[in-house]
Amino acid sequence: MCFSDREQEAGKLLGLYRRGAAVPILVYGPEGSGKSTLLRYIVWRVDRDGGLGVYIDALSGGDLEEAIYPLTSAMRSILADLLAGTAPPLGRVLAVRLWDLLRGLLMRAEAERRRVLVVVDDVYRALGLEEAEAYTKRLYELLGRLYGLGVESALVVVATSEGASRRLLARHSYASTSLLWNLAREGLGELLSQIEAPIGAEEAWRITGGNPRLLGRLAELEWSPGRLVEELAEQRLAEALEAVGREALEKLAEDPDSEPNAARRLEDMNLMIRLSRVASLSPPPEPDRELGVGRDWAWQTPAYRLAALHLLERR
Numbered sequence: 211m212c213f214s215d216r217e218q219e220a221g222k223l224l225g226l227y228r229r230g231a232a233v234p235i236l237v238y239g240p241e242g243s244g245k246s247t248l249l250r251y252i253v254w255r256v257d258r259d260g261g262l263g264v265y266i267d268a269l270s271g272g273d274l275e276e277a278i279y280p281l282t283s284a285m286r287s288i289l290a291d292l293l294a295g296t297a298p299p300l301g302r303v304l305a306v307r308l309w310d311l312l313r314g315l316l317m318r319a320e321a322e323r324r325r326v327l328v329v330v331d332d333v334y335r336a337l338g339l340e341e342a343e344a345y346t347k348r349l350y351e352l353l354g355r356l357y358g359l360g361v362e363s364a365l366v367v368v369a370t371s372e373g374a375s376r377r378l379l380a381r382h383s384y385a386s387t388s389l390l391w392n393l394a395r396e397g398l399g400e401l402l403s404q405i406e407a408p409i410g411a412e413e414a415w416r417i418t419g420g421n422p423r424l425l426g427r428l429a430e431l432e433w434s435p436g437r438l439v440e441e442l443a444e445q446r447l448a449e450a451l452e453a454v455g456r457e458a459l460e461k462l463a464e465d466p467d468s469e470p471n472a473a474r475r476l477e478d479m480n481l482m483i484r485l486s487r488v489a490s491l492s493p494p495p496e497p498d499r500e501l502g503v504g505r506d507w508a509w510q511t512p513a514y515r516l517a518a519l520h521l522l523e524r525r
């Protein structure tokens with residue numbers, strides 16, 4: 211699929227990168243909403259404009275091309291030393307040895323590379339939740355060390371779709387969290403026209419709510435919303451029903467804010483999500499029952515709510 215929209219979100223992150231951030235930013239949002247895609251895009255922009263941009267996929271296995279971007283010749287030669295004798299998974303190793311990598315790159319970089327953007331994607335899944343706080347604190351310290359090396363401005367971003375890591379880090383002052391929501395209605399329309407999808411924009415919106423990965427799955431299912439909802443009911447919602455019970459699931463399908471404790475359990479299953487209305491990269495979604503969006507809680511995509519209703523009807 212083609213990259214659509216996201217100018218506002220990219221603009222906010224690039225603005226912060228130019229001004230310099232005091233603490234790492236945790237970007238969280240629905241699974242498949244496009245976090246990794248956006249973050250790779252801003253690293254590409256920084257690299258193109260002469261800054262030092264590094265993207266690490268902490269979950270990546272043994273392939274360097276997958277684990278780090280952009281793989282410049284300076285990067286390759288530093289990594290050859292840094293990774294000598296280490297065993298995969300490489301993404302995890304790179305996340306852990308980030309400081310050595312950045313210091314090496316800054317030592318070699320041309321004088322104008324005085325601005326730094328670092329993205330570590332999916333790092334909490336790679337390291338385990340029990341490491342999330344300690345690792346993020348180290349990223350905070352790394353920012354301080356970058357400024358200590360004379361870097362003019364820097365931004366460190368961590369991305370996660372796990373509610374549990376967001377909840378852990380929201381307790382601390384050494385990181386800030388920011389929501390990346392699904393594509394807006396216009397962004398989804400742009401994407402649909404680029405791929406010449408045989409589905410109306412309104413229908414696609416009511417099902418995917420602008421989630422690009424779900425749109426891809428809908429395409430694979432020959433654009434049949436019914437098949438998508440049935441599949442999700444069986445694969446994702448049946449277990450959710452067992453976890454929270456019928457009554458809570460019914461209430462949450464009616465009103466996402468009605469059962470915070472059950473919503474939190476569904477957040478752990480990547481079905482719902484806690485919204486940030488102030489700390490948000492995207493315009494936060496307006497409350498809309500049909501789309502499964504409340505004031506504080508939302509279904510990650512409307513399709514999950516539809517699948518819950520489908521399951522409740524059948525059982």
Ligand SMILES: Nc1ncnc2c1ncn2[C@@H]1O[C@H](COP(=O)(O)OP(=O)(O)OP(=O)(O)O)[C@@H](O)[C@H]1O
Pocket residue numbers: 211212213214215216240241242243244245246247248370371401422423426
């Ligand atoms: N702005 C966009 N325009 C078009 N397609 C997009 C956009 N953003 C993401 N996609 C597509 O949507 C899919 C999911 O994107 P991506 O992997 O970036 O999501 P994610 O939020 O990082 O997911 P996860 O939560 O699993 O890490 C990919 O196939 C990607 O190409």
Ligand SMILES: [Mg+2]
Pocket residue numbers: 245246247331332369
């Ligand atoms: Mg991702």
